[in-house]
Amino acid sequence: MDRHLPPAGRWQLAARAQRMQPSALRELLKVAERPDIISFAGGLPSPYALPVERLQASVERILRHDASGALQYGPSEGYLPLREAIASRLTRQGAGISPAQVLVTTGSQQALDLVARVLIDPGSRVLIETPTYLGAVQALAQYEPVFEEVPADAAGLLPERLDEASMRHARLLYTQPNFQNPTGRTLAHERRIALVSKAMRNGLLLVEDDPYGELVYSGATPPSLLSMAPQGVVHLGSFSKVIAPGLRVGYVVAPDELMLKLLQAKQASDLHTTGITQRLAHALLTDGEYDAHLDAIRQRYRAQCALMLECLAQHMPEGVSWTRPSGGMFLWVTLPAHIDSASLFDDALARGVAFIPGASFHAVAPKANTMRLTFTTATPSQIETGIARLAQAIKARLRNTEACLSVS
Amino acid sequence: MDRHLPPAGRWQLAARAQRMQPSALRELLKVAERPDIISFAGGLPSPYALPVERLQASVERILRHDASGALQYGPSEGYLPLREAIASRLTRQGAGISPAQVLVTTGSQQALDLVARVLIDPGSRVLIETPTYLGAVQALAQYEPVFEEVPADAAGLLPERLDEASMRHARLLYTQPNFQNPTGRTLAHERRIALVSKAMRNGLLLVEDDPYGELVYSGATPPSLLSMAPQGVVHLGSFSKVIAPGLRVGYVVAPDELMLKLLQAKQASDLHTTGITQRLAHALLTDGEYDAHLDAIRQRYRAQCALMLECLAQHMPEGVSWTRPSGGMFLWVTLPAHIDSASLFDDALARGVAFIPGASFHAVAPKANTMRLTFTTATPSQIETGIARLAQAIKARLRNTEACLSVS
Numbered sequence: 001m002d003r004h005l006p007p008a009g010r011w012q013l014a015a016r017a018q019r020m021q022p023s024a025l026r027e028l029l030k031v032a033e034r035p036d037i038i039s040f041a042g043g044l045p046s047p048y049a050l051p052v053e054r055l056q057a058s059v060e061r062i063l064r065h066d067a068s069g070a071l072q073y074g075p076s077e078g079y080l081p082l083r084e085a086i087a088s089r090l091t092r093q094g095a096g097i098s099p100a101q102v103l104v105t106t107g108s109q110q111a112l113d114l115v116a117r118v119l120i121d122p123g124s125r126v127l128i129e130t131p132t133y134l135g136a137v138q139a140l141a142q143y144e145p146v147f148e149e150v151p152a153d154a155a156g157l158l159p160e161r162l163d164e165a166s167m168r169h170a171r172l173l174y175t176q177p178n179f180q181n182p183t184g185r186t187l188a189h190e191r192r193i194a195l196v197s198k199a200m201r202n203g204l205l206l207v208e209d210d211p212y213g214e215l216v217y218s219g220a221t222p223p224s225l226l227s228m229a230p231q232g233v234v235h236l237g238s239f240s241k242v243i244a245p246g247l248r249v250g251y252v253v254a255p256d257e258l259m260l261k262l263l264q265a266k267q268a269s270d271l272h273t274t275g276i277t278q279r280l281a282h283a284l285l286t287d288g289e290y291d292a293h294l295d296a297i298r299q300r301y302r303a304q305c306a307l308m309l310e311c312l313a314q315h316m317p318e319g320v321s322w323t324r325p326s327g328g329m330f331l332w333v334t335l336p337a338h339i340d341s342a343s344l345f346d347d348a349l350a351r352g353v354a355f356i357p358g359a360s361f362h363a364v365a366p367k368a369n370t371m372r373l374t375f376t377t378a379t380p381s382q383i384e385t386g387i388a389r390l391a392q393a394i395k396a397r398l399r400n401t402e403a404c405l406s407v408s
Numbered sequence: 409m410d411r412h413l414p415p416a417g418r419w420q421l422a423a424r425a426q427r428m429q430p431s432a433l434r435e436l437l438k439v440a441e442r443p444d445i446i447s448f449a450g451g452l453p454s455p456y457a458l459p460v461e462r463l464q465a466s467v468e469r470i471l472r473h474d475a476s477g478a479l480q481y482g483p484s485e486g487y488l489p490l491r492e493a494i495a496s497r498l499t500r501q502g503a504g505i506s507p508a509q510v511l512v513t514t515g516s517q518q519a520l521d522l523v524a525r526v527l528i529d530p531g532s533r534v535l536i537e538t539p540t541y542l543g544a545v546q547a548l549a550q551y552e553p554v555f556e557e558v559p560a561d562a563a564g565l566l567p568e569r570l571d572e573a574s575m576r577h578a579r580l581l582y583t584q585p586n587f588q589n590p591t592g593r594t595l596a597h598e599r600r601i602a603l604v605s606k607a608m609r610n611g612l613l614l615v616e617d618d619p620y621g622e623l624v625y626s627g628a629t630p631p632s633l634l635s636m637a638p639q640g641v642v643h644l645g646s647f648s649k650v651i652a653p654g655l656r657v658g659y660v661v662a663p664d665e666l667m668l669k670l671l672q673a674k675q676a677s678d679l680h681t682t683g684i685t686q687r688l689a690h691a692l693l694t695d696g697e698y699d700a701h702l703d704a705i706r707q708r709y710r711a712q713c714a715l716m717l718e719c720l721a722q723h724m725p726e727g728v729s730w731t732r733p734s735g736g737m738f739l740w741v742t743l744p745a746h747i748d749s750a751s752l753f754d755d756a757l758a759r760g761v762a763f764i765p766g767a768s769f770h771a772v773a774p775k776a777n778t779m780r781l782t783f784t785t786a787t788p789s790q791i792e793t794g795i796a797r798l799a800q801a802i803k804a805r806l807r808n809t810e811a812c813l814s815v816s
Contacts, residue, residue, distance in 0.1 A: 011613050011666060012579060014551065017526040020672040026484075044480055052475040059467050059684075067460040071652035072452055076434075106514050106656075106678040113677045117550065118425040138676040142525065143422065171420060205419050244479035246683030248514075258419060264428040268546040269521050270514040274682045275654030276467075 015122070016142050025134065025360050028345065032354035038386035040373040041354040043181065043329055046304075049297045049376070050244050051284060058283035062276060070275040076267040078104025078251070079275070082282040086237070086251055089285070095227035095235070101253050103262055106273045108211055108238035108250030112139035114269065115207055115234055115252065118261045119171045120145045127166065127173040127204070129157040131332075131361035131370070133181045136174055136209065145171070147363040154323060156180070156187030159194040167202035172234075178221055179212040179328025182361045182372035186326060189222035196228045211238040211250075212328040214294055217302035219326050231255050239281045241329065242294060247277040301329070301376050308375040308383050315391035317398060322373075329376040332358070339397055340368040347397060351389040423530070424550050433542065433768050436753065440762035446794035448781040449762040451589060451737055454712075457705045457784070458652050459692060466691035470684060478683040484675040486512025486659070487683070490690040494645070494659055497693070503635035503643070509661050511670055514681045516619055516646035516658030520547035522677065523615060523642055523660065526669045527579045528553045535574065535581035535612070537565040539740075539769035539778070541589045544582055544617065553579070555771040562731060564588070564595030567602040575610035580642075586629055587620040587736025590769045590780035594734060597630035604636045619646040619658075620736040622702055625710035627734050639663050647689045649737065650702060655685040709737070709784050716783040716791050723799035725806060730781075737784045740766070747805055748776040755805060759797040 032041035062070050069079075077083065083099040090097045105111040112135065120126065120143035128137070130149040137147075148166055150157045150173070157175055167173075175195075177187035187195070199206050208225040226235040238250040254262055266272075284290060305325060312322055312333070319336040333355075335341060341357040348354060358370025378386060440449035470478050477487075485491065491507040498505040513519040520543065528534065528551035536545070538557040545555075556574055558565045558581070565583055575581070583603075585595035595603070607614050616633040634643040646658040662670055674680075692698060713733060720730050720741070727744040741763075743749060749765040756762060766778025786794060 011527065011663075013669060014525065014527055014529045014532070014579075016529075017669045017673070020526075020669055022668065022672065023675070026675075042481070047476050047480070050475065050479050052471060052479070055475075055479070056468070056471045059471065060464070063460060063464045063467065067458065067463075068455050069654075071458050071460070071463070071654040072455070073450070073648075073653045106682075109676070110678040117422065118428075119419065119422055121422045121424075124422070135676075135679070138672075142673065142676050171422075240481075245481045245679075246477075246479040248678060248680070248682045255419075260430065261421060261425045261428055264430065264546075265425070265550065267431070267434075268517070268543070268550050269677070270518040270656060271543070271653075272656070274514075274656045274685050276685065277682050 016144055019144065020142070023138070025356065028356070031349065037349065037352055037354050038378055038382045038389070039354045040375070040378060040386060041356050042377060043374055044377045045241055045245065046300060046376050049300060051293055054284055054287070054289065055244070055280055058280050058287070059276065062279045062283065066279065070279050072275070074272045074275050076263055076272045078102070078273060079278040079282060082278050082285070085282055085285045090226070090253065093227070094223050095230060097230070097253055101256070101259060103252050103254070103259060103266060104273050104278055105250045105252055105266065106270055107240060107248040108209065108236045109135055109139065110269065111236045111250055111252035112136050112209070113142070114262050114265045115172070116140045116143045117265050118258065119205070125166065125170040127162070127170045128363050129175050130363065131182055131358060131367070132174065132363060133176060133209065134360050137363045140174065149362070149364045152185070154185055156185055156191055157195070159191055159198055162198060164198070164202050167199065167204040170204055172205045172207050173199065174207045174209065176209045177225060178210055179215060179325055181212070181328070182330050182356070182358065183332035184323045184325030184328050184330045187222070192222055192225060192228065196225055196232070200229055200232050206233045207236070208233050209236045211236070211241055214242050215298060215301060215329065216327040217298055217305060221327070226253060234258065242297065243281060243284050247280060249273060249277050249281040304375045304380060304383060305331070307380055308373065308387060311384055311387035315388050317391065317395050319398070320394060329374055331373050331375060333371045333373060335369040335371070335394065336398070337369050338401060339394070341371040342368065344393060344397055347393040348390055351393050353386045353389040353393070355390065424552055427552065428550070431546070433764065436764070439757065445757065445760055445762050446786055446790045446797070447762045448783070448786060448794060449764050450785060451782055452785045453649055453653065454708060454784050457708060459701055462692055462695065462697065463652070463688055466688050466695070467684065470687045470691065474687065478687050480683070482680045482683050484671055484680045486510070486681060487686040487690060490686050490693070493690055493693045498634070498661065501635070502631050503638060505638070505661055509664070509667060511660050511662070511667060511674060512681050512686055513658045513660055513674065514678055515648060515656040516617065516644045517543055517547065518677065519644045519658055519660035520544050520617070521550070522670050522673045523580070524548045524551045525673050526666065527613070533574065533578040535570070535578045536771045537583050538771065539590055539766060539775070540582065540771060541584055541617065542768050545771045548582065557770070557772045560593070562593055564593055564599055565603070567599055567606055570606060572606070572610055575607065575612040578612055580613045580615050581607065582615045582617065584617045585633060586618055587623060587733055589620070589736070590738050590764070590766065591740040592731045592733025592736050592738045595630070600630055600633060600636065604633055604640070608637055608640050614641045615644070616641050617644045619644070619649050622650050623706060623709060623737065624735040625706055625713060629735070634661060642666065650705065651689060651692050655688060657681060657685050657689040712783045712788060712791060713739070715788055716781065716795060719792055719795035723796050725799065725803050728802060737782055739781050739783060741779045741781060743777040743779070743802065744806070745777050746809060747802070749779040750776065752801060752805055755801040756798055759801050761794045761797040761801070763798065
């Protein structure tokens with residue numbers, strides 16, 4: 001008997017799989033879904049923002065006029081009219097993009113997976129802003145990079161803190177410049193210029209993830225990194241926040257040489273994205289009502305964001321601060337340094353409100369005294385009640401801490 | 409300037425991406441789609457087999473009664489009622505499976521990708537039958553294994569040719585036991601018993617890919633490998649051939665310890681499979697007409713398979729042989745040893761007929777004198793005309809070869 005043989009029923013996993021850890025966040029989100037809980041946890045669109053009637057009408061048309069196209073195998077690149085519509089929208093927004101540069105993906109999560117697969121070897125250096133989108137960390141981590149966190153403040157990552165030697169040896173830098181998940185912050189225009197110029201000088205590929213860019217509530221969004229350097233940026237987009245996440249339709253725009261490899265990885269991953277949902281995204285994007293639909297969502301979310309900010313100002317005790325997003329779905333709360341938001345979670349849950357502890361959003365060094373709040377999902381009255389409850393939980397924790405300090 | 413810096417606009421790719429090659433097959437399939445060509449090339453269902461009306465009715469119901477479920481984010485494991493319906497169908501077919509063992513995937517292509525990602529390190533040994541499904545080779549090859557081909561004949565792979573030392577050191581063995589792509593062959597019952605017993609004895613994980621199992625036209629299909637050894641088999645299934653490929657809904661059944669890792673990889677890959685299409689697969693699987701639908705497809709394909717076999721017998725010259733599938737979509741033609749089917753492709757195309765050269769279906773050592781023919785897509789009259797044209801192309805090639813031989 002071979003002594004290296006694993007015991008019956010135990011299979012030898014790939015090194016990357018041995019490192020995979022179950023997500024604590026998943027369990028936490030399940031709890032937050034309980035009907036008695038006001039949840040600021042999940043990153044979901046408002047149920048009132050889903051264009052159900054237009055989707056019903058469109059799917060009926062698609063299955064009547066293009067059933068075979070929607071139901072048979074399709075090209076791995078994606079449905080051509082959708083790629084054309086995406087390229088044309090990006091071009092109107094300032095980046096001159098051709099449909100050949102657009103690959104449709106099964107949500108932008110798949111785009112992250114493909115980009116990571118094509119670019120990351122075990123041990124490759126990856127620069128990532130902090131805090132950052134958890135799903136990106138999960139996708140990238142599968143391919144076993146060494147993460148290096150890029151410091152950031154309320155105006156996004158700090159280009160001057162990027163080390164040029166690190167940049168030259170890194171495979172990519174990952175960032176969400178607009179209304180970032182989890183902080184809601186936006187990368188300032190002058191920092192975009194500095195980042196792009198420093199990246200291009202040092203041969204660093206920028207991965208610009210932009211699922212929230214259309215959800216702008218005040219001011220103008222600075223130009224995309226893609227528009228500044230189309231040959232040096234991989235740009236990810238999604239219809240999850242502006243049409244519906246369940247469609248699983250996103251896209252990636254990449255320089256030609258990378259596109260070829262991304263396409264091959266896409267083909268090996270799932271052959272192509274669902275035919276029906278690609279056509280639905282195309283129908284909604286081009287039926288002439290898309291901008292009106294976006295305006296309606298923006299109006300709803302703008303009001304909910306303003307309300308949550310107002311409630312925070314009204315209820316939160318001294319020592320608690322938060323971001324003031326000009327778009328997106330999230331804001332980011334910083335508690336006094338000694339409060340661990342993970343342990344606060346249970347107190348908040350007992351009071352009927354849920355959030356996501358901020359430690360989840362770091363690739364390397366978690367900060368325990370932070371939390372992410374979603375302002376899009378809950379109704380206005382839930383926002384009022386929920387923020388009041390959350391403030392009570394924080395105040396109680398502060399009183400306990402003071403009591404402990406005075407005893408000790 | 410760092411001398412290791414790549415030239416501007418050239419990015420350092422992961423080793424796996426450097427190895428990725430553009431698929432010649434894709435170009436060939438594009439040519440085969442020309443409307444003037446009778447195509448036996450693509451592995452597509454018949455357009456007449458797509459249950460368009462039932463899908464129309466179901467999608468209307470889903471968006472009326474369960475819009476939020478279908479359109480919001482869903483669980484990475486998949487839509488629970490669909491997982492229950494799959495488990496219950498597999499259980500009726502002899503494998504006692506619980507819904508917790510079923511992970512819904514974006515087509516079974518994604519299941520292949522996830523299985524490979526979780527099990528294969530660069531250099532890992534992978535056993536694979538020959539010839540084999542090209543999409544499996546592409547999915548597995550991304551993770552840089554060393555393939556070892558397992559010889560096979562008309563009754564499938566040959567368990568007695570499996571080397572026990574190889575089995576002990578391999579991460580997995582990949583096989584399609586039913587109506588295999590590309591040959592149409594089925595693994596004989598006694599070989600299944602021998603394979604499972606030898607694999608279990610040597611700690612080898614079997615990956616059983618079964619997209620065609622429901623498409624049976626004569627006799628009874630032997631029991632699945634999964635039913636013989638549920639703790640030693642990863643089983644892949646798909647709705648692409650029995651409902652519609654464009655839905656991109658498949659599934660993987662795996663032992664618990666692997667399921668946990670597959671789920672994490674799935675989450676990082678695309679969060680979850682499209683909500684609408686999972687519900688469509690569930691609706692069609694459980695509306696009471698599924699077995700009647702399968703019977704109708706089987707009847708159509710059985711007749712088309714019989715017709716193609718009849719036309720081959722009628723038109724093909726001596727020295728050409730082919731498989732006689734009892735199910736599935738494909739049959740496999742072997743030409744005289746000196747005819748390269750890749751160069752025959754252009755002759756056939758000039759006569760208005762397309763197939764896939766067999767060399768594409770080998771992980772290691774291609775055999776050039778073979779081809780795959782799909783009997784499901786073309787109409788009966790196209791099958792008659794197409795096979796006659798193909799036979800003419802082969803006969804012309806044989807005459808040319810004889811002429812050359814008599815000259816030399």
